[in-house]
Amino acid sequence: MAVIELDHVTKSYKSRGRTTLANDDVSLHVDEGEVFGLFGHNGAGKTTIVNQLLGLLKPDSGSIVVAGQDIVKNRNLGRYLCSVQPQSKTPLGELTPRSVTRVMGQLRGISPEEVDRRTTELFEKLDIMQWADVQGTKLSGGILRLTGFCMAAVAPGRAVILDEPTNDVDPVRRRFLWGAIRDLAKDGTAVVVVTHSIREAESAVDTMAVLNEGKVLKQGNARQIRAEAAGNLMKLEAVAKAPEDRFEVPTWAEGLKVAEAELTLTFERELASEALKWGAEQRDRGLLAEYSLTEITLEDMYIELVGNRGAVEGVR
Amino acid sequence: MSGSNLKYVIELQARKQGSYLVVFSIIMIVIALGVAIGFSYLMSSPEGGGMLYLATGAPTIVLIMTALVTVPMQNAGAKMTGYMDFVKSLPVSRKLFLIADVGIWAMVTVPAIAVSVFVAHLIFEPGYAVSWTIIPAFVLMVLSCFAIGYGYSFVIPAEPAMALSQLIAFISLMFSPINFPIERLPGWVQAVHEVLPIYHMAEVMRASLAHTTFEAQPISYIMLAAWTVVGFFGAVRFLERA
Numbered sequence: 001m002a003v004i005e006l007d008h009v010t011k012s013y014k015s016r017g018r019t020t021l022a023n024d025d026v027s028l029h030v031d032e033g034e035v036f037g038l039f040g041h042n043g044a045g046k047t048t049i050v051n052q053l054l055g056l057l058k059p060d061s062g063s064i065v066v067a068g069q070d071i072v073k074n075r076n077l078g079r080y081l082c083s084v085q086p087q088s089k090t091p092l093g094e095l096t097p098r099s100v101t102r103v104m105g106q107l108r109g110i111s112p113e114e115v116d117r118r119t120t121e122l123f124e125k126l127d128i129m130q131w132a133d134v135q136g137t138k139l140s141g142g143i144l145r146l147t148g149f150c151m152a153a154v155a156p157g158r159a160v161i162l163d164e165p166t167n168d169v170d171p172v173r174r175r176f177l178w179g180a181i182r183d184l185a186k187d188g189t190a191v192v193v194v195t196h197s198i199r200e201a202e203s204a205v206d207t208m209a210v211l212n213e214g215k216v217l218k219q220g221n222a223r224q225i226r227a228e229a230a231g232n233l234m235k236l237e238a239v240a241k242a243p244e245d246r247f248e249v250p251t252w253a254e255g256l257k258v259a260e261a262e263l264t265l266t267f268e269r270e271l272a273s274e275a276l277k278w279g280a281e282q283r284d285r286g287l288l289a290e291y292s293l294t295e296i297t298l299e300d301m302y303i304e305l306v307g308n309r310g311a312v313e314g315v316r
Numbered sequence: 317m318s319g320s321n322l323k324y325v326i327e328l329q330a331r332k333q334g335s336y337l338v339v340f341s342i343i344m345i346v347i348a349l350g351v352a353i354g355f356s357y358l359m360s361s362p363e364g365g366g367m368l369y370l371a372t373g374a375p376t377i378v379l380i381m382t383a384l385v386t387v388p389m390q391n392a393g394a395k396m397t398g399y400m401d402f403v404k405s406l407p408v409s410r411k412l413f414l415i416a417d418v419g420i421w422a423m424v425t426v427p428a429i430a431v432s433v434f435v436a437h438l439i440f441e442p443g444y445a446v447s448w449t450i451i452p453a454f455v456l457m458v459l460s461c462f463a464i465g466y467g468y469s470f471v472i473p474a475e476p477a478m479a480l481s482q483l484i485a486f487i488s489l490m491f492s493p494i495n496f497p498i499e500r501l502p503g504w505v506q507a508v509h510e511v512l513p514i515y516h517m518a519e520v521m522r523a524s525l526a527h528t529t530f531e532a533q534p535i536s537y538i539m540l541a542a543w544t545v546v547g548f549f550g551a552v553r554f555l556e557r558a
Binding site: 054056079080083086088089090091092093094095099100103106107108135136 | 324327328332333334398401406
């Protein structure tokens, strides 16, 4: 059952006579028990979607329904129905992770025993118990971010929205965090994750959408999208020590590209041994440094889809 | 439900600021004593009516320094660090946030006002005569002062609000009829103060602390009530706005 339903949502900002289209006819559905990944470059319109779900912004047109309630008509309901981890780190002042998580749980109306149980569970899962009673002013950015996650996850309700939850978090705890995100969905909550860490999100999201300049470029089941993008292809990735024109493209390869000193050679899966041999030859010729064979990832698909466009936009 | 939620919002706000609130209570005591005692050195003979002006002006200065200078600085900072966005995303009525915060900061002013009045009385015996009207008057002054403080710091963008708070601190200390009679000011400044809330706050405070010497005109109460409505209207509009 769909918990979050956005249909044909359009939102523009006007400032100094210029109109920016932040969301352009966006339609997204998130079911209960589902982790939904929302990907896109900076300024693609991801946080605008988050703020509209919370009722902090009103769409120009379109409908937003959360757990059966119309958020456009009744904007105040948004923040009651969705728990959110905001994109900016919440300044805790002298509050400790434990005390602020407790207040959040109580505000969402769960019993004190349940609050304590959930808080302990989350802190242990994320391995931040040692900072549970340290004042916010003395905490590092990563711990503040993880505390933000706990504040949203302590009493998740029907929908949880996480806006770039892994920023500043160390690699080990990132894995714990993705595990905790999966657990939320297991309990039946609809989870929306806005993130740039597509590679990490790949194994955690069920469905996804790629947003670019306010438009949805692609959406659907993450595994299917990846399978479609990859087909029967694999790739060889290597550090290139020479420009693209020095490489001879093998006849059996699908494509060869050198960008930012990184070489990518794509080929049919059956030709993996040929590719390894080719890699070794190029290294012997001094054209490549270390190389490896890997699967085509969601991130490759993403970069293919919006990468170059976004980069040009960013410069302009 | 909203009663217990208010408790949690107070807990959130009070614990976030924690020891800072204690430090501020102490700073306010120092400022109040500074006005009552320090300004007395400016006068050639610290006796009689002049001293009573200072002694009854100090509590008003405390309220202004807290509600119109410190709190707006805090709010501007909270806006810039994204804390206001967090507050707006909480699953509670946003008015509770305003009620909780005004309550907390009003408490910060109480020790300063009490201590300064008590110490000034011990040292100078300026002629206090506390009327029962001090309680409703204090409530009205607190409400109007905080309404204006929250109102302007929410409605105006953070940086100009910070600048304005500094201007208010300077003007209220030097160019406001809090510590001296309004007649000493040039006519046009008097006219401006008739509209602004500072003069009326001082009048109401004086009438409450020394009712045998001073009397506040009904217009002062009306002006404060009007500023309360305008200020809270602006603050609530900012909070309720998406």
